[in-house]
Amino acid sequence: xxxxxxxxxxxxxxxxxxxxxxxxxxxxxxxxxxxxxxxxxxxxxxxxxxxxxxxxxxxxxxxxxxxxxxxxxxxxxxxxxxxxxxxxxxxxxxxxxxxxxxxxxxxxxxxxxxxxxxxxxxxxxxxxxxxxxxxxxxxxxxxxxxxxxxxxxxxxxxxxxxxxxxxxxxxxxxxxxxxxxxxxxxxxxxxxxxxxxxxxxxxxxxxxxxxxxxxxxxxxxxxxxxxxxxxxxxxxxxxxxxxxxxxxxxxxxxxxxxxxxxxxxxxxxxxxxxxxxxxxxxxxxxxxxx
Numbered sequence: 001x002x003x004x005x006x007x008x009x010x011x012x013x014x015x016x017x018x019x020x021x022x023x024x025x026x027x028x029x030x031x032x033x034x035x036x037x038x039x040x041x042x043x044x045x046x047x048x049x050x051x052x053x054x055x056x057x058x059x060x061x062x063x064x065x066x067x068x069x070x071x072x073x074x075x076x077x078x079x080x081x082x083x084x085x086x087x088x089x090x091x092x093x094x095x096x097x098x099x100x101x102x103x104x105x106x107x108x109x110x111x112x113x114x115x116x117x118x119x120x121x122x123x124x125x126x127x128x129x130x131x132x133x134x135x136x137x138x139x140x141x142x143x144x145x146x147x148x149x150x151x152x153x154x155x156x157x158x159x160x161x162x163x164x165x166x167x168x169x170x171x172x173x174x175x176x177x178x179x180x181x182x183x184x185x186x187x188x189x190x191x192x193x194x195x196x197x198x199x200x201x202x203x204x205x206x207x208x209x210x211x212x213x214x215x216x217x218x219x220x221x222x223x224x225x226x227x228x229x230x231x232x233x234x235x236x237x238x239x240x241x242x243x244x245x246x247x248x249x250x251x252x253x254x255x256x257x258x259x260x261x262x263x264x265x266x267x268x269x270x271x272x273x274x275x276x277x278x279x280x281x282x283x284x285x286x287x288x289x290x
Contacts, residue, residue, distance in 0.1 A: 015092055037060065086155060
């Protein structure tokens, strides 16, 4: 009998969830940044090994929302966690011990899923300074690969019996245009100063495949007119750098030539606009009953 189920990664921002997803899947699906709260819409990766298949989902980090976008991100994260078969509580080993998962989920419905605490970023803690090993809460590193194979095997073993839901050769379930938008956001986080990336939304207007490669037209939306020249940069230098980095990442992911056309516009106060948030893939408060 085959096994198949959903594994949700739950933790605070910058816990290393996105890097862990990439390490488990073996593909750079989730964008990674030193800046916290980079993930917005949950990213889905697939791990299939023998008779077991796990859909591993990386939602936004769990924080008390300060504005409507963060509220939508939290609702999406809770929906993933509440619907999972296994909840992987992710916490950095550098901040040992982890708080109880319940402290991060005061507004969640009761969880029926199996749970496992895993400590990430083990490569940042020398062996002499580590707490005693605990099989119930393993330490792993997405950088060195420490503990990743054992964790993957443990997750697959914990899944319920059931038929595969996806092609065993797939590594993700979301459309290519989703990943294109994410990789553009990753470049935005890398190129722009500390606060501005959080005010940038990315929307794919055109995603066209042809024999010569892929043509992508994308809109980068900011909230205020004063932010637009910052994204463009002097003489267009910043948007050019974003485009080069994003195109390189997308081309490597697709293994095809990519022509990327970026445009910058203003969506006033989009982070507080329910219609804009729905366009970007977030469920409304009414939909989730929260």
